[in-house]
Amino acid sequence: MDRIANRDIPSMVRGKREFRNNRDSVRGVPYKHGYAVFSYGVHWPIAFWDKRTEQWYTHNDRYSVTTSKHTNLVRQGMGVNYTTLPSVEELKAVLTHGYTGAVAQKLTQPRKLGAHDE
Secondary structure, three states: OEEEOHHHHHHHHHOOOOEEEOOOOEEEEEEOOEEEEEEOOOOOEEEEEEOOOOEEEEEOOOOOHHHHHHHHHHHHHHOOOEEEEOOHHHHHHHHHHHHHHHHHHHHHOOOOOOHHHO
């Protein structure tokens, strides 16, 4: 696996190439249904390329200043055509099942009734 400087992250992401940065705090790797980029381990995915939909997915959750910097570098490599999910947990579901599988799983889960549903 290539070790790279942070300035090289966008080009590695653009090419969907396996890498880790010099501090080993960001990694891009082939992952199940596509390609994933993680900050400080698999517990915090930054982005995922789904081979089936040919689409990038990311999320809006915040973690730390350093992870925000990683996210900005990764998004430069993703270009402008990506889908932003509401949370890191939803991105983890896409990592596990692919986008279409994650949507299907969510649609088949029992719905919790809220106050406006009564």
